Amino acid sequence: MTNSQTAASGLRMAIAQQPMQWTTAEDVERIIAALAAASDQGARVGVFPELSLTGFHHGIREQSAPDLVDSALARVQDACHAHVIACALAAPTHFDDGAILNSYLLLGAPGEVLD
Numbered sequence: 789m790t791n792s793q794t795a796a797s798g799l800r801m802a803i804a805q806q807p808m809q810w811t812t813a814e815d816v817e818r819i820i821a822a823l824a825a826a827s828d829q830g831a832r833v834g835v836f837p838e839l840s841l842t843g844f845h846h847g848i849r850e851q852s853a854p855d856l857v858d859s860a861l862a863r864v865q866d867a868c869h870a871h872v873i874a875c876a877l878a879a880p881t882h883f884d885d886g887a888i889l890n891s892y893l894l895l896g897a898p899g900e901v902l903d
Contacts, residue, residue, distance in 0.1 A: 801833045802826030808843040812851045815843050816860045819877065820867040827871035832897070834875045839890060841879035852880040852888065865899035872897050 804822045809815045819836060826834045838844070841860050842851045857880055868875050874897045881891035894902045 799833070800829075800831045801835060802829070802831035803835045804840075805837060806840070810843070810851075812842045812856045812860045815841060816863050819864055819875075823864075823867050823873050823875060824871050827873040831873060834873055834877075836875070836877040838878045838892075839880075840877045854882045857882070861893075861901075865895055865901075868895045868897055869899035 802822070802825075804819075804826075806815075806818050806822065809818065819834075819840060822836075823834045839848070841857065841864070842848060861879060864875060864877065875895040876892065877895075878890055878892045881889045881893075883889070896902050
């Protein structure tokens, strides 16, 4: 998409490639800061890479525990709502049968997870 097409459609996106941190909490802080900065610069959507919520490192099993992921995702949802910006990011998704998948999630500007 060219700049003129983006301007004509009124959709401005911010694509982030941030340094991975060693904890989910640190990654979330960077995501929240990036969403705030993107929103301040007129972006309507922030896009983050694979496993941006937890990082991908030797501590991923501990950092992708369901309670940590749920808490982190709630903080990002709150940030989307506060800054009126949608967000696409990847996070572990836990299922009742014990399966864990790397899922790409889309959060609306009000913070809800979109289907």
